[in-house]
Amino acid sequence: MNIALIGYGKMGHEIEKIALDRGHKIVAIIDVNNVADFDSPAFKSADVAIEFSTPDSAINNYRKCFEANVPVVAGTTGWLEHMDEVKKACAKQGKTFFYASNYSLGVNIFFTMNKYLAKIMNNYSDYDVKMEEIHHIHKLDAPSGTAITLAEDLIKEVDRKERWNLEVEEKKTDVAIHCIREGEVPGIHEVIYESEVDVISIKHESKNRKGLALGAVIAAEFTNGKKGFLGMNDMLNF
Ligand SMILES: NC(=O)c1ccc[n+]([C@@H]2O[C@H](COP(=O)([O-])OP(=O)(O)OC[C@H]3O[C@@H](n4cnc5c(N)ncnc54)[C@H](O)[C@@H]3O)[C@@H](O)[C@H]2O)c1
Structure with missing residues (x-):
């Protein structure tokens, strides 16, 4: 898949390694200093964006993904007061959004x-x-x-x-x-x-961040071809 990374900190770096190992391509990396790249053809070519940024920036990043029609795998925590807006975008505008408070x-x-x-x-x-x-x-x-x-x-x-x-x-x-x-x-x-x-x-x-990053990449693979609001219960069979 073509994956965009939003937030290139501890999790962004770990996710990049695992995504490449699993044969995916990283087509865009957006962090605080290049948010204008949401409008780039490279970002718009992503099959999915994996977002691990900061509580304050997350909701704006999700809006940008929705505008570009790029499905989102959201890992950032601390933004849940905006959950209704995200769920409405999924239900009424057919957007794809996967959220887990923990991907491991x-x-x-x-x-x-x-x-x-x-x-x-x-x-x-x-x-x-x-x-x-x-x-x-x-x-x-x-x-x-x-x-x-x-x-x-x-x-x-x-x-x-x-x-x-x-x-x-x-x-x-x-x-x-x-x-x-x-x-x-x-x-x-x-x-x-x-x-x-x-x-x-x-x-x-948790002994390290590998399990979290792997779970986020598997969730990104899971979003392929799906619409709506998704979570770990949809993906795991227990
Ligand atoms: N759901 C999970 O499984 C899970 C696991 C680990 C971390 N988290 C959460 O993910 C988030 C990121 O964690 P981390 O450890 O990678 O943090 P981090 O501080 O290492 O990285 C955050 C990155 O986001 C960047 N950023 C800041 N503003 C931005 C913006 N407007 N647009 C794009 N990027 C921006 C920062 O520059 C930084 O590079 C935190 O909220 C953390 O609690 C969730």
Whole structure:
């Protein structure tokens, strides 16, 4: 496929390597200093754009892709207040948009484990639940998009929890998410249930960014010939 990269930082570089390894061609690379290239023939020749930029720039980049009729695989987190606009563009204008808060296969297995455990724990009110996520110091948003997905999935299953909250459990119905930023940690997420007698926790730790980048390239391949709003549930069979 002809792939355009939007955002050429840590993820953009990792995705480039994997896309080339899988036989794709990188036809355009857009970063903060050459956004005018959205209007270039090279960008318009892309079969798909893979976007990993910044929370503030993501929605404008998606609008540019829609204008150029280039399908998007979106990895940036921290822009979800614009989700309705994106979903409308897919439903009403036939655009293609794939979003995952986390593209790694391992994390998506972990998402499934989280939902299953939450279903069980719904019946055991002696346990309170909290979450912790650790990322590198350059990360701009908190909690991470992955932590928000985990919290929202959990809240759907555990009736005694109503919302997530950054750092503190103001009410018993809150799930507190403790966010730590240290060193170059690629990403650690833990969901912790605790009663007076024991602790049950599930944890995922990324060792590097390869799994994330591979998942994004596979998602780009998956968009080929498809329309509408897509996600990991459409792509994975579990
Ligand atoms: N969904 C996932 O699986 C996943 C995985 C890792 C990272 N992320 C998210 O992806 C985003 C990027 O992560 P990263 O680690 O590559 O960050 P990074 O800081 O290394 O790279 C971001 C790049 O975007 C560029 N940029 C800034 N403004 C831009 C603009 N207007 N247009 C195009 N590019 C612009 C920056 O110059 C930089 O090169 C973050 O939001 C991060 O949280 C998501």
